[in-house]
Amino acid sequence: MSQNIIENLVTQLTKLPGIGRKTAQRLAFFILTLPAEEAKDIASAIVDVKENARFCSNCFNITDVDPCAICSDPSRDSNRICVVEEPSNVLAIERTGIFKGTYHVLLGALSPLDGITPDKLKINALINKLKDNPVEEVILATNPNTKGEMTARYITELLKPMNIKTSRIAYGLPIGSDIEFADEVTLSKALEGRRDI
Numbered sequence: 001m002s003q004n005i006i007e008n009l010v011t012q013l014t015k016l017p018g019i020g021r022k023t024a025q026r027l028a029f030f031i032l033t034l035p036a037e038e039a040k041d042i043a044s045a046i047v048d049v050k051e052n053a054r055f056c057s058n059c060f061n062i063t064d065v066d067p068c069a070i071c072s073d074p075s076r077d078s079n080r081i082c083v084v085e086e087p088s089n090v091l092a093i094e095r096t097g098i099f100k101g102t103y104h105v106l107l108g109a110l111s112p113l114d115g116i117t118p119d120k121l122k123i124n125a126l127i128n129k130l131k132d133n134p135v136e137e138v139i140l141a142t143n144p145n146t147k148g149e150m151t152a153r154y155i156t157e158l159l160k161p162m163n164i165k166t167s168r169i170a171y172g173l174p175i176g177s178d179i180e181f182a183d184e185v186t187l188s189k190a191l192e193g194r195r196d197i
C-alpha cells in the first residue's frame with residue numbers, strides 16, 4: 001500500500017479544529033479498519049452537509065429542509081423561543097431534552113470592535129418575528145461571556161416595549177465559557193435556573 005494515501009488522509013484530518021497530527025494519524029488508521037460502508041457513510045455525511053445544509057428561514061438553524069424539523073414540529077411550544085448564538089448551541093440544548101420550545105439563532109454575538117454590529121446578526125429577524133407573532137417568553141441563551149452578555153442586554157432593551165417575558169440562562173454555566181462545551185447537566189441547570197431580566 002502506498003503511504004501517500006494514508007498521509008493524504010492524515011493531512012486532511014489535521015484541517016479539523018482540535019485535531020493534531022497524532023490524533024489525525026490515529027483517526028486515519030481507525031478509518032482504515034472500518035468496514036467500507038461505514039467509512040463511506042462518514043465521507044458522504046461530510047459531502048451531504050456541504051451540499052444540502054442551509055439556514056431555516058424562520059429560526060436560522062442549520063437544516064436540510066426549510067422550515068427546519070423543530071420549527072415544523074407541532075409538538076414544540078412555539079410560545080417559547082430560545083435565542084442562541086450558533087446552530088451548535090441548538091444541538092447542545094436539544095441534548096438536554098428539557099426544552100420543548102423553539103429557537104432563534106442569531107448567527108453570532110455582538111462585538112462592535114470586530115465590526116459585529118446588530119445589523120450583522122439575525123436580531124431584526126427576531127424582532128420582526130415577535131411583532132408578527134408575539135410569544136409568552138423569550139429565553140436569552142447567548143454565551144455567558146462579554147459578547148453574549150452584551151447581546152442579551154441589547155435584545156432585552158428591544159423586547160421591553162413589546163411586553164414579552166424575557167429570561168436569561170445563568171446558573172450553572174461558568175463565566176467566560178461556551179455553551180457548546182457545557183455538559184448536559186450543567187446546561188440543564190442553567191436552563192432551569194433562568195431568571196427574569
Ligand SMILES: [Zn+2]
Nearest residue numbers: 056059068071
Ligand atoms: Zn427553524
